[in-house]
Amino acid sequence: MATxxxxxxxxxxxIYLVRERDGIHWASWTVxxxxxxxxxxxxxEHSAKAGHLAVANSQQALSFFxxxxxxxxxxxxxxxxxxxxxxxxxxxxxxxMVLSSLLPAGMVPKTGIFNSAWFVFHITSIFLxxxxxxxxxxxxxxxxxxxxxxxxxxxxNLYMRLPSLDRLDQINHICLITxxxxxxxxxxxxxxxxxxxxxxxxxxxxxEIAALVTWLIYAILLHERLAVxxxxxxxxxxxxxxxxxxxITFLGVNLFMKGHHTTLAR
Amino acid sequence: MGHIALLGMNHKTAxxxxxxxxxxxxxxxxxxxxxxxxxxxxxxMFVLSTCNRVEILFTCNALDRAFQEVKSVIVEHLxxxxxxxxxxxxxxHRNMDAVTHLFRVASSLDSMVIGEPQILGQIxxxxxxxxxxxxxxxxxxxxLHKAFSVAKRVRxxxxxxxxxxxxxxxxxxxxxxxxxxxxxxxxxxxxxxxMAELAAEHFRGxxxxxxxxxxxxxxxxxxxxxxxxxxxxxxxxxLDALSNVDIVLTSTGSPEPILKYQDVKSRMRGRRNRSLFFxxxxxxxxxxxxxxxxxxxxxxxIDDLKGIVDLNREExxxxxxxxxxxxxxxxxxxxxxxxTLDIVPTIIALRSKAExxxxxxxxxxxxxxxxxxxxxxxAIEVLTESIVRKLLHDPILFLKKKxxxxxxxxxxxxxxQLFNLAESTDDGVSASLMxxxxxxxDDSSPLKDILK
Numbered sequence: 099m100a101t102x103x104x105x106x107x108x109x110x111x112x113i114y115l116v117r118e119r120d121g122i123h124w125a126s127w128t129v130x131x132x133x134x135x136x137x138x139x140x141x142x143e144h145s146a147k148a149g150h151l152a153v154a155n156s157q158q159a160l161s162f163f164x165x166x167x168x169x170x171x172x173x174x175x176x177x178x179x180x181x182x183x184x185x186x187x188x189x190x191x192x193x194x195m196v197l198s199s200l201l202p203a204g205m206v207p208k209t210g211i212f213n214s215a216w217f218v219f220h221i222t223s224i225f226l227x228x229x230x231x232x233x234x235x236x237x238x239x240x241x242x243x244x245x246x247x248x249x250x251x252x253x254x255n256l257y258m259r260l261p262s263l264d265r266l267d268q269i270n271h272i273c274l275i276t277x278x279x280x281x282x283x284x285x286x287x288x289x290x291x292x293x294x295x296x297x298x299x300x301x302x303x304x305x306e307i308a309a310l311v312t313w314l315i316y317a318i319l320l321h322e323r324l325a326v327x328x329x330x331x332x333x334x335x336x337x338x339x340x341x342x343x344x345x346i347t348f349l350g351v352n353l354f355m356k357g358h359h360t361t362l363a364r
Numbered sequence: 365m366g367h368i369a370l371l372g373m374n375h376k377t378a379x380x381x382x383x384x385x386x387x388x389x390x391x392x393x394x395x396x397x398x399x400x401x402x403x404x405x406x407x408x409m410f411v412l413s414t415c416n417r418v419e420i421l422f423t424c425n426a427l428d429r430a431f432q433e434v435k436s437v438i439v440e441h442l443x444x445x446x447x448x449x450x451x452x453x454x455x456x457h458r459n460m461d462a463v464t465h466l467f468r469v470a471s472s473l474d475s476m477v478i479g480e481p482q483i484l485g486q487i488x489x490x491x492x493x494x495x496x497x498x499x500x501x502x503x504x505x506x507x508l509h510k511a512f513s514v515a516k517r518v519r520x521x522x523x524x525x526x527x528x529x530x531x532x533x534x535x536x537x538x539x540x541x542x543x544x545x546x547x548x549x550x551x552x553x554x555x556x557x558x559m560a561e562l563a564a565e566h567f568r569g570x571x572x573x574x575x576x577x578x579x580x581x582x583x584x585x586x587x588x589x590x591x592x593x594x595x596x597x598x599x600x601x602x603l604d605a606l607s608n609v610d611i612v613l614t615s616t617g618s619p620e621p622i623l624k625y626q627d628v629k630s631r632m633r634g635r636r637n638r639s640l641f642f643x644x645x646x647x648x649x650x651x652x653x654x655x656x657x658x659x660x661x662x663x664x665x666i667d668d669l670k671g672i673v674d675l676n677r678e679e680x681x682x683x684x685x686x687x688x689x690x691x692x693x694x695x696x697x698x699x700x701x702x703x704t705l706d707i708v709p710t711i712i713a714l715r716s717k718a719e720x721x722x723x724x725x726x727x728x729x730x731x732x733x734x735x736x737x738x739x740x741x742x743a744i745e746v747l748t749e750s751i752v753r754k755l756l757h758d759p760i761l762f763l764k765k766k767x768x769x770x771x772x773x774x775x776x777x778x779x780x781q782l783f784n785l786a787e788s789t790d791d792g793v794s795a796s797l798m799x800x801x802x803x804x805x806d807d808s809s810p811l812k813d814i815l816k
Contacts, residue, residue, distance in 0.1 A: 262540060
């Protein structure tokens with residue numbers, strides 16, 4: 099149901115990309131909102147049934163991720179008012195939903211592990227950070243497209259529809275400076291949590307390593323932005339790069355490598 | 365029902381001598397609408413007079429005689445009998461052609477630069493004048509409001525106005541795509557030619573407040589600086605200025621580039637990589653083409669800008685075709701509204717006949733019943749009113765529905781015979797209706813609710 103709404107919303111936004119009409123935007127926005135509400139309800143229901151936040155397996159985690167991305171977009175759209183962003187963010191949500199439905203829904207044995215407050219905190223902050231980075235990833239792609247148009251002096255239809263470079267860079271910046279502290283908090287709570295159940299905060303788990311690498315990438319990006327004044331194309335590339343690192347951390351490790359994040363998740 | 369007609373000429377039909385005359389009278393004090401009371405055959409009239417066109421829109425019953433009168437208005441407007449005959453330069457549109465023409469003018473499809481937005485403003489102020497002279501009535505009121513909404517629809521549903529068709533405007537548009545808001549940006553003008561001045565004017569129109577001028581001859585730099593409240597710097601210092609400006613417009617006569625790749629690149633770190641936009645309208649070029657390869661630096665030369673403008677012209681033409689479609693659609697809508705006007709006199713006659721009968725009968729009855737209390741009288745009055753209203757409701761609805769048909773005259777005739785309305789519609793009502801059409805600019809008239 100939610101996937102359907104996201105699909106409609108995405109199609110709406112893709113049409114909006116080609117034809118600028120207020121009506122199309124509002125329809126797509128509303129459909130996405132309905133999807134997010136339905137989806138949120140489903141997540142709450144699953145969580146209530148399982149007795150903990152429903153992110154135990156990759157399927158649920160992906161679906162939760164898609165939900166957070168849509169929610170983050172809906173909120174950011176209200177604040178930043180960049181409608182075309184929807185045309186880039188909503189396909190991402192659809193992609194995650196589809197992936198999620200393709201993944202096996204292995205049921206996880208009920209353990210006390212998911213019930214800690216640390217765990218909820220760890221998960222929410224990481225997911226929020228990831229959603230913001232997904233937005234900055236989309237803004238980065240938009241930036242690169244727009245920049246290419248202007249540099250190559252071929253001003254096509256997309257050029258007309260995309261916002262100005264400065265604005266896209268600004269979104270990138272906003273998402274980065276709100277996302278990075280959240281990611282940091284998420285990692286710290288993760289370590290703290292790990293030390294309460296595995297007695298050591300660092301266990302050379304593949305996911306831990308990948309997460310640290312991701313954190314480093316974003317740390318570099320933030321540093322370069324604030325201290326050296328990196329912006330524009332390079333910042334956009336790094337935002338895209340960082341998001342790929344997130345995907346690897348998030349999916350690649352879950353699916354292909356063994357560690358206690360995964361053994362639990364399976 | 366009478367006719368709607370439009371007599372006028374524009375930049376395509378009138379030679380430059382006549383347009384010069386037009387430009388003169390544009391500024392004159394007397395207004396052609398003052399002549400309206402003297403025109404016997406013209407009912408409503410609207411005059412649009414700009415430097416590129418004069419259009420007189422009017423309604424009348426006798427087309428030919430009204431045409432002669434309006435033509436004399438144009439001759440008068442141009443300042444007496446011209447040395448050359450006007451006729452070959454005039455166009456005359458009747459009925460729906462006139463409507464279409466007005467819509468096209470308002471949507472800026474008939475303008476010299478297609479899609480330029482000023483014309484709508486000009487029509488709006490001409491409409492205000494016409495309203496002041498009370499020269500527009502039901503038909504033209506409706507028609508002009510419709511023209512405004514058509515123009516708005518064309519603007520929002522097509523992208524006719526969104527392609528810059530002049531070089532300096534194209535440059536400003538590009539700057540907006542790079543920087544978004546231009547209000548807090550700084551512009552550096554290197555060289556102070558006419559093109560630079562024009563572009564600077566556009567930038568100021570977009571809210572740019574800070575400008576710097578660098579020119580080899582100081583007098584000209586000062587002159588431009590005064591005009592745009594800019595500061596001036598010595599010509600040799602313009603490389604240093606690169607660290608704190610956002611947009612650079614070069615137009616010097618220098619035979620070789622004055623801004624080189626290395627000069628620009630080395631200054632980008634000092635700018636913390638904020639975007640820098642070069643507009644090079646000089647030939648030969650002032651900025652090395654390789655500058656465009658630097659990150660966050662954008663360079664457009666005169667050929668790039670010309671290329672954009674040519675493409676945009678083409679785009680506007682394409683959008684204009686879509687606009688024509690909208691206009692055809694709206695013309696049809698207006699036509700069907702106009703058709704309902706044909707039945708209005710009959711509806712008015714029907715209502716007034718019923719009302720007269722009701723009053724007479726009520727009076728007669730009340731005279732026999734002096735003992736009734738005021739409350740009872742009021743109740744009887746309400747009763748009669750609602751009987752009349754309900755009885756007439758269906759026939760009126762029927763007539764309104766048939767108004768869209770070609771055969772509406774048959775139904776009008778039938779209704780008139782059925783209710784024996786003939787003599788009253790021919791004289792009294794139609795005269796009062798025409799009066800109503802002429803001066804109806806307020807909302808209180810009973811016509812309004814019939815015409816909805």
